[in-house]
Amino acid sequence: MSEQLSTSTRDRLVSAVAELMRVHGYSAITVKQITAAAQAPMGSLYHHFPQGKVQIAAEALRTSGAAYIQLLPLLMDPHEDLRVAVRAAFDDAARVQEESGWMNMCPVGTVAGEIADSEPVLREVAAEVMRDWIDRGATYFVDRGVEESSSRELVLAMLSALEGAFVLGRTLRSAEPLRAAGRAIAAQVEAVLAEGATVDSSIT
Amino acid sequence: MSEQLSTSTRDRLVSAVAELMRVHGYSAITVKQITAAAQAPMGSLYHHFPQGKVQIAAEALRTSGAAYIQLLPLLMDPHEDLRVAVRAAFDDAARVQEESGWMNMCPVGTVAGEIADSEPVLREVAAEVMRDWIDRGATYFVDRGVEESSSRELVLAMLSALEGAFVLGRTLRSAEPLRAAGRAIAAQVEAVLAEGATVDSSIT
């Protein structure tokens, strides 16, 4: 009964697509690249994913998306002040982006922009992933004292700034966009907390 | 001496690529699509652009990029209060995005994200376009009373939020991301102006 050390062919295929999409997006990668990277034959891909490239890309987007949003609390929890926490998250992202040699930080955003008008199935999957991000993010901000109505707006602004700064930073090879974006979102946190405080004091 | 009503073959080719990239990005479009859309034969494309697809895409990015940044003052000039102006620009963008049926609002951001690790020539062109945006944007903010050092940070945050919200909005088919991003950048303007005012009052 020899232990299976390697992961399943299916899992290796999904990981390979996720990694390839992170670097090259969706349109530019080929199924040959995928099977080569996963060290699997062509037939296995179409055995596990009968609809081929689109289907395996969808699965990879869901997997990566779920993993990515877990970073948010991980980066922000250590900081008591929410404004500091937001800036720390962006500054950490900036550091990672620079240290990695300006790699693509988020395949979901990249692929979403690329295929929104061409691959309706993948667009819907990307939308599901983003809706999950927004829900989880809003819940996190509520838990940290932001009013329910402002939380959704805040997480939308934060994710937008994050995704956009990823692209600018990677293109310009500069950590500036992410740091600047972090300051803007921190300013928004400040504004939202001030609003909440006003409401609170009017109640008290 | 019959007037030439149509544009030159060269111009039609560049326009066709710009429009196709706006919708589908770079990797997904083909030179056949380009020549078909421009109603030009294959040979003409390679006559005017010997390096082919990459070269014509580069030209289209430069042309579109230069056109896009002109919208910023156009949208913001009518509003005296800079915070209002910023929100108006984002709200206008949100309206356009929704009314257009969630079309791609900025080919430069889309293409930049897609090819940053695969097409070094195009990445550098996209970087040049963005550096031009940043310079012009920073100058605009300075002209409207923002301190020089804050202006650059502000325009970086604004462009990041704009590009990211384009992607989220198009994927989610929602105007919310752009509106939320606009409020965050307005908060940043508020913060930056307050800072400046503090400095000013210490001088006065």
Next chain:
DNA sequence: GTCTATATGCTGATAGAC
């Protein structure tokens, strides 16, 4: 479930007549 061999169509690019 795994793997090889292959089908069919399309890719970017070129040659060369006009």
Next chain:
DNA sequence: GTCTATCAGCATATAGAC
């Protein structure tokens, strides 16, 4: 400067033995 015909290679996907 325009246009047609065509190249060599690669794309996704499939068939069918094991």
